[in-house]
Amino acid sequence: MAGPTTAERDRRQQRESGPPLPSRLARLRRLRMLIVLLIALVLVSGGSIWLLYGSSWLRVQRVSVSGTRELTPAQVREAAGVRLGTPLVSLDTGAIEARLRRRLPRIDTVDAVRSWPHGIALNVTERTPVLLIRDGAKYVEVDREGVRFATVAQAPKGIPALELAPPPSSGPQRFGADRLVREAVRVAQAVPVAVARETRAVKVRTYDSISLELGDGRTVLWGSGDKGRAKAVTLTALMKAAPHARHFDVSVPTAPASSGS
Structure with a gap:
């Protein structure tokens, strides 16, 4: 039986001795490059962490x-x-x-x-106050969301006072004080600008019985906070039509009324 040929012996020796030298050198170079990149990444990451947290730089001054x-x-x-x-x-x-x-x-x-x-x-x-609640000799400021946010010794100019009628001594109460305050805020924000400048107090008897007291003694029965835009338009027209009236009622904007002179 004939033995292996010379070519077969060369291929067997090549398999046993591993890949050619140039191929192994290329693999070593890639490995060294990978190691260098990993070291660089660790150094950069560590340096960044030290810069952000450990150094005297980038600190609150x-x-x-x-x-x-x-x-x-x-x-x-x-x-x-x-x-x-x-x-x-x-x-x-x-x-x-x-x-x-x-x-x-x-x-x-x-x-x-x-x-x-x-x-x-x-x-x-x-926060900007839209109403004031008197608390003894001081005033509690109320913002547009009905939040009572501060107590001050002097009333800010141009901010109406909020007067809440005392709750009944007995019987169920449909609305709590916080709800009534929010309703009064709705009214104060819906009032026409010209009237708002003259408003000295927003008086709340019940949820649907809210009135305005103006600086010259005139009064406006507004009703509830509903239909604020319609009531504002109606009140402006009513005051122009009856400039000498002392009392205005826009609680039902489609049927306004005025009285007094």
Whole structure:
């Protein structure tokens, strides 16, 4: 029986000795490149983490405040509780905003924005009072949503007083005080601008019996907060038609009335 040929012996030796030298060198080069890339990635990642958290760079050095009217920037900064020197990237802006709204009810909205590389900006919008509730010698401010957000010693100019009739001593109550306050707010916001400037008090007897007291002694029976736009249009026309009247009734806007002179 004939033995293997020379070509077969060469192929067998090649399989036993492994791939050709150029192929193994290429594999070694790829392996070294992969190792270098991994080392570089680790160094870059570690450097970035150190830069953001461990270094003295990119840390809070100032807290700026904008949008305040009654509040002072110092009050806002204190309530925000942002410590100088804190890594900027670690600040939870949502938590800062929630803390400000909780500690300072006068704040309606606030945006906490990182100001790279060393600051954080607090952009504040304060609530605006539309009604005042007297509380002894002080006044409670009520905003457009019916939120009682602050107590002040002096009544802001141009803001009507809210007068709630005392609840009955017995019997079921259909609407609570908070609901009546929200209804009064609806009325105050629906009143025509010219009338709103003269309004001194919004008086609430019941949910559907709300009236306005103007500075010159005239009164307006508004009714409930429903159909506010129609009532505003009707009241404007009625006052023009009866300029000397002292009492106006637009509780039913399709059947208004005026009296007194």
